[in-house]
Amino acid sequence: MQLYTLLPQVNPPDFDALCQRLKVDEDLVDEFRDIYDQCVASAAPKMLYGVCSVSRADDGKTVVVGDMTFRSKVLHINFEKIATAYPYVCTCGRELYNLSQSQSDPLSQYWVDSVSEEYLRLAMTKATMQVQLDQHTSSLSAMNPGSLPDWPIAQQRPLFTLLGNVMGEIGVELTDSFLMLPVKSVSGLMFESEEHYTNCTLCPRAKCPGRRSPFDPQLYRQKYHLGA
Numbered sequence: 001m002q003l004y005t006l007l008p009q010v011n012p013p014d015f016d017a018l019c020q021r022l023k024v025d026e027d028l029v030d031e032f033r034d035i036y037d038q039c040v041a042s043a044a045p046k047m048l049y050g051v052c053s054v055s056r057a058d059d060g061k062t063v064v065v066g067d068m069t070f071r072s073k074v075l076h077i078n079f080e081k082i083a084t085a086y087p088y089v090c091t092c093g094r095e096l097y098n099l100s101q102s103q104s105d106p107l108s109q110y111w112v113d114s115v116s117e118e119y120l121r122l123a124m125t126k127a128t129m130q131v132q133l134d135q136h137t138s139s140l141s142a143m144n145p146g147s148l149p150d151w152p153i154a155q156q157r158p159l160f161t162l163l164g165n166v167m168g169e170i171g172v173e174l175t176d177s178f179l180m181l182p183v184k185s186v187s188g189l190m191f192e193s194e195e196h197y198t199n200c201t202l203c204p205r206a207k208c209p210g211r212r213s214p215f216d217p218q219l220y221r222q223k224y225h226l227g228a
């Protein structure tokens with residue numbers, strides 16, 4: 001499998017918007033500015049991705065990407081007409097993670113983690129556009145192990161195996177409990193989707209601050225046969 005490493009060059013997150021979102025007290029703005037500046041100086045987000053062939057078994061849940069097998073009803077349905085998938089890990093970078101780990105004050109660590117999350121979001125957007133350009137694809141959607149009960153987090157293992165030396169390439173390690181370090185990292189399978197699939201349309205969780213689209217109960221039951 002062909003692997004690619006991207007170093008997305010992103011503008012720093014908007015300082016005032018961050019102050020507002022994190023509800024930084026007026027008398028703490030200078031302190032936050034200092035942390036923010038350290039983050040901007042350290043940030044080096046990265047993405048590792050591959051280009052893989054896709055095949056599906058007839059059992060309604062088994063999908064083979066490259067030489068790794070994944071099991072998910074939603075993945076099987078989403079990949080019905082898909083010949084190529086792009087497994088990936090995108091991260092805020094070890095540099096920001098180390099900065100977070102070096103903070104002794106919990107508030108400072110929270111601030112570093114929050115800025116890191118913004119870098120991850122910006123990097124993911126920019127890197128996805130780069131993959132689309134480089135691979136000449138139409139709009140890309142993604143599925144992520146652990147985001148839906150249908151595709152449990154243990155499926156991180158075959159994903160990381162597929163991508164090889166993720167730690168060596170972009171500094172992301174997978175723990176025994178399938179969490180990624182740096183924590184501000186995201187992994188999954190990208191694929192072409194004119195319907196702009198998002199996991200959130202199949203996730204009934206209430207009051208999620210990260211929700212990107214409303215839960216669609218009809219799609220949930222009728223197209224994906226979930227909740228039965």
Ligand code: SF4
Nearest residue numbers: 199200203208210211
């Ligand atoms: S609603 Fe929240 S928990 Fe559910 S898939 Fe979307 S971001 Fe994840």
